[in-house]
Amino acid sequence: MPTRVVVLGAGFGGLELTTILSDTFGDAIDIVLIDKSDSFVFGFSKLEVMFGRQLPADAHHPYRDIVKPGVRFLQTTVRAIDPVARHVETDGGAFDADILVVALGADMDPAATPGLVEGGHEFYSVAGAEALRDVLPRFERGPAIVGVCATPFKCPPAPSETALLLHDYLTARGRRQDAEISLVMPFGTPVPPSPATSEALLAAFAERGIRYVKDRLVRALDPARKVAVLNDGSEMPYALFLGIPTHRVPGVVVESGLAVDGWVPVDKRTLATRFPGVYAIGDVTSVGTPKAGVFAEGAAKIVAGALIAQLRGGPQPGPYAGAGSCYVEFGHQRVGRVDVDFLSGPKPTGNFQAPSEALVAEKIEFGSSRLQRWFGHGPGVTT
Numbered sequence: 001m002p003t004r005v006v007v008l009g010a011g012f013g014g015l016e017l018t019t020i021l022s023d024t025f026g027d028a029i030d031i032v033l034i035d036k037s038d039s040f041v042f043g044f045s046k047l048e049v050m051f052g053r054q055l056p057a058d059a060h061h062p063y064r065d066i067v068k069p070g071v072r073f074l075q076t077t078v079r080a081i082d083p084v085a086r087h088v089e090t091d092g093g094a095f096d097a098d099i100l101v102v103a104l105g106a107d108m109d110p111a112a113t114p115g116l117v118e119g120g121h122e123f124y125s126v127a128g129a130e131a132l133r134d135v136l137p138r139f140e141r142g143p144a145i146v147g148v149c150a151t152p153f154k155c156p157p158a159p160s161e162t163a164l165l166l167h168d169y170l171t172a173r174g175r176r177q178d179a180e181i182s183l184v185m186p187f188g189t190p191v192p193p194s195p196a197t198s199e200a201l202l203a204a205f206a207e208r209g210i211r212y213v214k215d216r217l218v219r220a221l222d223p224a225r226k227v228a229v230l231n232d233g234s235e236m237p238y239a240l241f242l243g244i245p246t247h248r249v250p251g252v253v254v255e256s257g258l259a260v261d262g263w264v265p266v267d268k269r270t271l272a273t274r275f276p277g278v279y280a281i282g283d284v285t286s287v288g289t290p291k292a293g294v295f296a297e298g299a300a301k302i303v304a305g306a307l308i309a310q311l312r313g314g315p316q317p318g319p320y321a322g323a324g325s326c327y328v329e330f331g332h333q334r335v336g337r338v339d340v341d342f343l344s345g346p347k348p349t350g351n352f353q354a355p356s357e358a359l360v361a362e363k364i365e366f367g368s369s370r371l372q373r374w375f376g377h378g379p380g381v382t383t
Helices: 012-028 041-048 126-138 158-172 195-208 249-256 294-310 357-375
Strands: 004-008 032-036 071-075 078-082 088-089 091-096 099-102 107-109 142-148 179-184 208-212 218-221 227-230 235-237 240-244 246-248 279-281 323-331 334-341 351-355
Touching: 004 012, 012 032, 012 294, 012 357, 032 195, 041 126, 041 158, 041 323, 088 227, 088 323, 142 158, 142 218, 142 235, 158 179, 158 195, 158 240, 158 323, 179 279, 195 208, 195 323, 195 334, 195 351, 218 240, 235 246, 294 323, 323 357, 334 357, 351 357
Parallel strands: 004 032, 004 099, 032 071, 099 279, 142 179, 142 240, 179 208
Antiparallel strands: 078 088, 088 091, 107 246, 218 227, 227 235, 323 334, 334 351
């Protein structure tokens, strides 16, 4: 019987891992890829949809399009994980794995912030971003806040991108002069590992009249008074609140015993959990990198290399470096890029490439190349 690899979650990490294993082993391996969704959505597509730059249907890439040797995709919900036995229970049946890879990401919990569900909006879920597509055209004037409600959160540059794109959105509709935009962030600078990126973002905020509120979190909203309450007790009025909600490890992972202190601990070099034959990659872990797709993809490559070495023989891959490139929307139809390395040195480092039209094209190619690799086709990815 071929080795069975069960992969829970079909985001960047799950898709990259299954692709590498399929390309290497073909039908000689049995890969079961499980996700509760019917389609993949890039994180950056949520902003595209939210600001009306991409149709919702065009942001969804159906998993039914995956046709790869040795891979079965199953759309179902994971109900129980036994990491000792490497046994998984789902609504679509039970699976025993020789190798189990947990890549279930992070769940959004807007209700964890009092008043957010009743008085604000979140844009980190696909549903939240799609709902804002109808909300934003009705915003006419007043204070607009982009606020982080808890840490950690996915894609640390995204709140800054949202503030800049909101500026462009309101400017194009002739409403910018009637609105104030503030960004509430838990960091002293927008992208701490890269001072140059932070300086460029702060300069962009100053140029556009965007207020940067540093070292603060939004702890609650008071919808009746239309104020956001920060973690130092201060208040900020709002007419529009765009929140980055609390992130949590999925409940099924907590119940499995895999999580410790909120997330799944792994060996930083190999992504192995403390359970033999069980790995975890991406946002579900506490590996020490940002919760972003490019880092999940990098982790998947390390795990794939380890499995290839185990099944075929040969050297193990080098340690996971926690390195990746993040594209940063600066508005004005310009995109920057920050190349960050979190684990290979004594401290995180980041190199910045200034916003340009060339990087807009590069970001589009980044998306299209993944779709071609994972799905075997390249439908349009716009920015």
